[in-house]
Amino acid sequence: MNIVLWIVQGILAFMFLMVGAMKMMRTKEQMAGQMAWVEDFSQGQIRGIGMLEVLGALGLILPGITGILPILAPLAALGLALTMVGAFFTHLRRKELVPMGMMNLMLLAMAAFVAFGRF
Numbered sequence: 001m002n003i004v005l006w007i008v009q010g011i012l013a014f015m016f017l018m019v020g021a022m023k024m025m026r027t028k029e030q031m032a033g034q035m036a037w038v039e040d041f042s043q044g045q046i047r048g049i050g051m052l053e054v055l056g057a058l059g060l061i062l063p064g065i066t067g068i069l070p071i072l073a074p075l076a077a078l079g080l081a082l083t084m085v086g087a088f089f090t091h092l093r094r095k096e097l098v099p100m101g102m103m104n105l106m107l108l109a110m111a112a113f114v115a116f117g118r119f
Contacts, residue, residue: 005117008074008110009060015081015107017057021097022052037090037100049083056080062113074118 022117023031029042059076063069088104091097 001115002116005114006064006114009064009077009114012077012107012114013057013060014108016053016060020053020057024048024054036096037094040090040094043112052079052083056083057068057109070118074115077111077118081108081115084108 023046028038028041028046028064031046034051041049056076056079059072059079061073062074063076069114084104084107088108091104
């Protein structure tokens with residue numbers, strides 16, 4: 001089970017690190033073509049979401065690798081799961097359930113699996 005959890009944590013960390021870094025580095029206008037939901041948020045809010053995603057990705061991996069405060073890994077997974085709940089409702093409000101809402105639900109399930117498995 002530990003191996004499966006590490007694989008899922010690695011996938012989640014990679015995905016959230018890439019998307020979070022993009023949200024932190026690109027402007028709202030640059031992302032508008034790829035992510036229509038950015039119209040509903042300010043540049044600062046988008047960067048904040050990106051920062052939370054990057055910190056969550058690091059929190060999934062670093063505590064387990066370093067052995068320092070391993071309780072942070074399930075807490076990071078729980079935080080990312082809550083982020084995906086918010087993302088799902090944003091896409092639901094915008095009537096973008098397929099495919100974006102479904103992707104949010106998949107990431108939510110993966111993060112919940114990691115949180116449950118690591119607690």
